[in-house]
Amino acid sequence: EAGVTQFPSHSVIEKGQTVTLRCDPISGHDNLYWYRRVMGKEIKFLLHFVKESKQDESGMPNNRFLAERTGGTYSTLKVQPAELEDSGVYFCASSQDWRTLGADTQYFGPGTRLTVL
Amino acid sequence: GESVGLHLPTLSVQEGDNSIINCAYSNSASDYFIWYKQESGKGPQFIIDIRSNMDKRQGQRVTVLLNKTVKHLSLQIAATQPGDSAVYFCAENLWGSGTYKYIFGTGTRLKVLA
Numbered sequence: 064e065a066g067v068t069q070f071p072s073h074s075v076i077e078k079g080q081t082v083t084l085r086c087d088p089i090s091g092h093d094n095l096y097w098y099r100r101v102m103g104k105e106i107k108f109l110l111h112f113v114k115e116s117k118q119d120e121s122g123m124p125n126n127r128f129l130a131e132r133t134g135g136t137y138s139t140l141k142v143q144p145a146e147l148e149d150s151g152v153y154f155c156a157s158s159q160d161w162r163t164l165g166a167d168t169q170y171f172g173p174g175t176r177l178t179v180l
Numbered sequence: 181g182e183s184v185g186l187h188l189p190t191l192s193v194q195e196g197d198n199s200i201i202n203c204a205y206s207n208s209a210s211d212y213f214i215w216y217k218q219e220s221g222k223g224p225q226f227i228i229d230i231r232s233n234m235d236k237r238q239g240q241r242v243t244v245l246l247n248k249t250v251k252h253l254s255l256q257i258a259a260t261q262p263g264d265s266a267v268y269f270c271a272e273n274l275w276g277s278g279t280y281k282y283i284f285g286t287g288t289r290l291k292v293l294a
Contacts, residue, residue, distance in 0.1 A: 067223070069223075096281075096282075103286075106224070106271075106284040154224070168229060170226060171223035171224040174223050
């Protein structure tokens with residue numbers, strides 16, 4: 064079974080530019096999460112999709128970040144315009160339906176390392 | 181705010197010895213805890229989990245202990261091997277805003293010495 068995949072693995076852009084990150088969850092997983100880790104800090108929650116709906120986006124830092132999951136399969140996270148403090152590693156995770164399983168186990172992708180110059 | 185913290189940023193152990201990685205969590209309402217291992221260039225990899233109605237759970241060479249009285253979590257690795265070298269994160273699963281979310285600590289780097 065394929066795991067969570069993310070693209071690109073690394074992106075280097077200049078301040079003010081736009082970047083779009085992609086995540087493909089494990090097939091059949093309704094839940095998709097975005098997290099990020101900035102240098103020296105802990106991994107922090109950004110948002111959670113259940114299928115195509117945003118269940119919780121309380122962790123999104125500001126309106127320069129836009130996440131979508133059209134069709135309830137893969138998801139994109141767009142940063143526009145990028146700022147220096149957006150540099151870090153962006154992780155995607157997916158899990159099965161926690162409503163029937165209780166607290167869920169999230170499986171993580173390899174992450175996208177974003178560098179904003 | 182709510183946070184999960186790790187006491188030791190780096191832990192060095194001799195190959196073959198047992199490792200113990202500690203974690204403190206702050207939210208007594210958290211009901212599920214997970215340990216992840218992250219190797220260089222890879223995403224966090226699930227190791228073991230434990231629910232709040234348990235105080236111990238064992239896997240293959242790993243044991244997680246949960247002490248809810250002092251809000252403490254630990255990961256024990258038996259007979260540590262070079263392949264265990266990585267950063268280990270604990271996370272608490274917290275219900276809020278209509279969903280579960282993970283709250284992570286900063287991570288502990290485990291170095292296995294030959």
